[in-house]
Amino acid sequence: MTKRTIDESRAAREAGHARLVEADHLGLKRFLRLDTACYEDGALPGRTKELLGLVASMVLRCNDCIDYHLEQCIKAGYAKDELVDAMNVALVVGGSIVIPHFRHAMATLEELEAEAGGG
Amino acid sequence: MTKRTIDESRAAREAGHARLVEADHLGLKRFLRLDTACYEDGALPGRTKELLGLVASMVLRCNDCIDYHLEQCIKAGYAKDELVDAMNVALVVGGSIVIPHFRHAMATLEELEAEAGGG
Amino acid sequence: MTKRTIDESRAAREAGHARLVEADHLGLKRFLRLDTACYEDGALPGRTKELLGLVASMVLRCNDCIDYHLEQCIKAGYAKDELVDAMNVALVVGGSIVIPHFRHAMATLEELEAEAGGG
Amino acid sequence: MTKRTIDESRAAREAGHARLVEADHLGLKRFLRLDTACYEDGALPGRTKELLGLVASMVLRCNDCIDYHLEQCIKAGYAKDELVDAMNVALVVGGSIVIPHFRHAMATLEELEAEAGGG
Amino acid sequence: MTKRTIDESRAAREAGHARLVEADHLGLKRFLRLDTACYEDGALPGRTKELLGLVASMVLRCNDCIDYHLEQCIKAGYAKDELVDAMNVALVVGGSIVIPHFRHAMATLEELEAEAGGG
Amino acid sequence: MTKRTIDESRAAREAGHARLVEADHLGLKRFLRLDTACYEDGALPGRTKELLGLVASMVLRCNDCIDYHLEQCIKAGYAKDELVDAMNVALVVGGSIVIPHFRHAMATLEELEAEAGGG
Numbered sequence: 251m252t253k254r255t256i257d258e259s260r261a262a263r264e265a266g267h268a269r270l271v272e273a274d275h276l277g278l279k280r281f282l283r284l285d286t287a288c289y290e291d292g293a294l295p296g297r298t299k300e301l302l303g304l305v306a307s308m309v310l311r312c313n314d315c316i317d318y319h320l321e322q323c324i325k326a327g328y329a330k331d332e333l334v335d336a337m338n339v340a341l342v343v344g345g346s347i348v349i350p351h352f353r354h355a356m357a358t359l360e361e362l363e364a365e366a367g368g369g
Numbered sequence: 370m371t372k373r374t375i376d377e378s379r380a381a382r383e384a385g386h387a388r389l390v391e392a393d394h395l396g397l398k399r400f401l402r403l404d405t406a407c408y409e410d411g412a413l414p415g416r417t418k419e420l421l422g423l424v425a426s427m428v429l430r431c432n433d434c435i436d437y438h439l440e441q442c443i444k445a446g447y448a449k450d451e452l453v454d455a456m457n458v459a460l461v462v463g464g465s466i467v468i469p470h471f472r473h474a475m476a477t478l479e480e481l482e483a484e485a486g487g488g
Numbered sequence: 489m490t491k492r493t494i495d496e497s498r499a500a501r502e503a504g505h506a507r508l509v510e511a512d513h514l515g516l517k518r519f520l521r522l523d524t525a526c527y528e529d530g531a532l533p534g535r536t537k538e539l540l541g542l543v544a545s546m547v548l549r550c551n552d553c554i555d556y557h558l559e560q561c562i563k564a565g566y567a568k569d570e571l572v573d574a575m576n577v578a579l580v581v582g583g584s585i586v587i588p589h590f591r592h593a594m595a596t597l598e599e600l601e602a603e604a605g606g607g
Numbered sequence: 608m609t610k611r612t613i614d615e616s617r618a619a620r621e622a623g624h625a626r627l628v629e630a631d632h633l634g635l636k637r638f639l640r641l642d643t644a645c646y647e648d649g650a651l652p653g654r655t656k657e658l659l660g661l662v663a664s665m666v667l668r669c670n671d672c673i674d675y676h677l678e679q680c681i682k683a684g685y686a687k688d689e690l691v692d693a694m695n696v697a698l699v700v701g702g703s704i705v706i707p708h709f710r711h712a713m714a715t716l717e718e719l720e721a722e723a724g725g726g
Numbered sequence: 727m728t729k730r731t732i733d734e735s736r737a738a739r740e741a742g743h744a745r746l747v748e749a750d751h752l753g754l755k756r757f758l759r760l761d762t763a764c765y766e767d768g769a770l771p772g773r774t775k776e777l778l779g780l781v782a783s784m785v786l787r788c789n790d791c792i793d794y795h796l797e798q799c800i801k802a803g804y805a806k807d808e809l810v811d812a813m814n815v816a817l818v819v820g821g822s823i824v825i826p827h828f829r830h831a832m833a834t835l836e837e838l839e840a841e842a843g844g845g
Numbered sequence: 846m847t848k849r850t851i852d853e854s855r856a857a858r859e860a861g862h863a864r865l866v867e868a869d870h871l872g873l874k875r876f877l878r879l880d881t882a883c884y885e886d887g888a889l890p891g892r893t894k895e896l897l898g899l900v901a902s903m904v905l906r907c908n909d910c911i912d913y914h915l916e917q918c919i920k921a922g923y924a925k926d927e928l929v930d931a932m933n934v935a936l937v938v939g940g941s942i943v944i945p946h947f948r949h950a951m952a953t954l955e956e957l958e959a960e961a962g963g964g
Contacts, residue, residue, distance in 0.1 A: 266948025345583025353623025385591025464940025472742025504829025531692035702821025710861025769930035811888035
C-alpha cells in the first residue's frame with residue numbers, strides 16, 4: 251500500500267517545512283506565521299478553529315492537511331465520533347468526491363489511536 | 370450595485386428550493402434531507418456544525434451558501450467577532466481568492482445586524 | 489432578481505464570443521474550435537457528450553456553462569426528468585455546494601420550456 | 608513506480624469502505640447509499656450515469672474515483688474509444704491540469720484490459 | 727446586462743475593503759498586508775507578479791480578482807495582446823470552464839481602454 | 846518516502862504521454878499540441894509563460910504539473926529565488942492548502958539543482 255505511515259508523514263512535513271524556511275523569503279515566512287497564528291485562541295477557541303481547519307482541508311481535498319489537522323484535533327481532545335460528525339459536514343458540502351479522503355482520514359485516525367494506546 | 374438584499378436572496382432561495390422539490394426526483398429529495406440533517410445536533414452540537422458549514426462555503430467560494438450559513442450562525446447566537454475569526458481560518462486556508470467572498474460576507478452581516486436591530 | 493433571462497445570457501455570450509475572436513490570438517481561436525468539436529459525433533454520439541458537458545459544468549459550478557449545455561441538451565431531445573437525473577449525479581459527486589447551481593438550472597429549464605411552448 | 612495496481616486499489620477501497628461503515632454515523636451511511644443509488648437505472652440508464660460519474664471525477668481530478676468509474680464503465684460495456692471520447696470532453700472542459708489524470712486513466716484501462724484478457 | 731461597470735466594481739471593492747478593516751481582526755489585517763506585499767518588487771519585478779496574479783485569478787475563476795489584476799497590469803504597462811497571451815495560458819491550463827471569465831476579462835479590458843482614451 | 850525521483854516522474858510522464866498518443870483521438874492530439882504551443886514565444890516570451898504555467902499549477906495543486914513547469918523554468922534560466930518569489934504569489938492567492946505543494950516543489954528544485962551540479 252502506498253499510504254504513508256504517520257511517522258513518514260511527519261518526517262516529510264518537517265523536512266519540507268525546513269526547505270520552506272531555508273528559502274529565506276520574507277513573505278513566505280510571514281505566511282507560515284499567519285498560518286500558525288490563525289489556529290490560536292481568539293474570539294473563538296483554538297480548539298474550535300482546528301475543527302474548521304479539518305473541514306476546510308476535507309472539502310479542498312488535501313490528505314496532508316487532513317492528517318495534520320486530525321492530529322491537532324486529537325491533541326485538542328476531540329473524540330472520534332465528533333471528528334466523524336465534523337467530516338460528515340465536509341462530505342455533504344463537498345460530495346462523494348470527498349469519500350476517498352474520508353477513507354484516508356479514518357485510516358489516519360486508526361493510526362493515531364494505536365499510537366496513543368501504545369504507551 | 371448588484372448585490373442582492375437578504376430578502377431577495379431568501380425569496381430566490383425559496384423559489385429555487387420549490388423547483389427542486391417539484392422536480393420530484395427521489396435521490397434529489399433524499400439529498401436535500403441529508404443536507405438539512407447534517408447540521409442537526411449529533412456527536413457535535415448543530416451550532417458548531419453551522420460554523421463548519423460557513424467555513425466550507427467560504428473556501429469553496431459560494432456566496433449563496435455563505436449567506437445561508439451566516440444567517441444560521443447568527444440564529445445560533447454567534448457574535449460578529451466570532452464569525453470573523455472563523456472566516457479568517459477560511460481566508461488563510463483558501464487564500465486571497467477568498468477575499469471577495471469575505472467582503473460579501475461582511476456586507477451580509479451588516480444587513481443581518483440592521484434587520485435584527487430594526488425591531 | 490438578478491438572474492439574467494435566457495435572451496440576455498445569449499446576447500452576453502455572443503458579444504463576449506465576438507470579443508474573443510477579435511482578440512485575434514491563434515491559440516485562443518484553436519481552443520474555441522476544439523471546444524466546439526468535442527461535442528460533435530465521435531466514438532460517442534454528440535448527444536451523449538452534451539450531457540457530459542452539463543455534468544462537468546455543474547460540478548465545476550459555472551452557471552453560464554450550465555445554461556449553454558442545458559440549451560444544447562434540450563435541442564438534443566433530452567426530457568426534463570432525464571436532465572434532472574443527470575444533474576443529480578453532479579449533486580452527489582459535487583455535494584451541497586452544487587445546490588445553488590441546481591436551483592439556477594431548474595429556473596433556466598423553466599424558461600426554455602416557456603420559450604418552446606410559446607409558439 | 609508508485610501507481611497502485613488495480614488489485615491494490617480495490618483492496619484499499621474495500622478496507623477504507625469498511626472503516627466508513629464501522630464509524631457508525633447515520634448521515635454518513637445514508638450518503639453512501641445515496642452515492643450507490645444515483646448510478647442505478649432511473650430516468651437515464653445507469654450505464655449513462657456511470658459515464659457522467661467518470662467525467663465528473665476527471666474534471667474534479669480524483670484518481671481513486673476515476674479508477675472506480677472506469678471499472679464500472681468497462682462492466683457496463685463501453686469500448687475503450689468511447690471512454691477516451693468521454694474523457695476528451697473532461698479534458699476540454701477541465702484543461703491541461705486534467706492531463707496527468709488522463710494518463711493515469713489510460714494506464715488503468717490497460718490493466719483492466721489485461722485482466723479481462725487474462726482468462 | 728448585469729456586468730458591473732469598472733466604477734461600480736471599484737466602489738464595491740473599496741466599500742468591502744473598508745468593512746474588512748473595520749472588522750478589526752489582527753490576522754485578517756496581516757493577511758491583507760501580505761496580499762499587497764506579494765506583488766511588490768522582489769526577486770521578480772512586481773510587474774511580472776501582477777501577470778502571475780492575473781493568471782492565478784483566471785484559473786481559479788474569480789471575476790472580481792481578474793478585474794483587479796487587469797487594472798494593475800494595464801498600469802504596469804502591458805499591452806492588450808500580451809494580456810491575451812497570458813490569459814490564453816490560463817485557458818489551456820484551466821479549460822473551457824475559463825471561457826466565460828475570458829469573455830468577462832475582454833469586456834473589462836474594453837472599458838479600461840475607453841477610460842484611458844477618455845482624456 | 847513516496848515522493849518519486851525526477852527520473853521516475855519523467856519516465857512515468859513519457860509512458861503516460863505515449864498512451865495518450867496511442868489512443869489515437871484527434872481532439873486529444875490537438876489538445877496536446879495546443880498545450881505545447883501555448884508556452885512558445887508569442888506576444889509574451891515563452892519564458893514568461895512557463896512562469897505563468899508554474900503558478901497556475903500551484904494554485905490548482907497538481908504536483909506532476911508543478912514538476913514539469915519547474916523543470917522548464919530552470920531550463921529557461923530562472924534562479925531559485927525568482928521561482929520562490931513566483932510560488933509565493935501562488936501561496937498568497939491559493940492559501941495554506943498550497944503549502945504541501947510548495948514543500949513538494951522545493952524538494953524537486955533540490956533534485957534539479959543536484960542534477961545540474963552533478964556534471
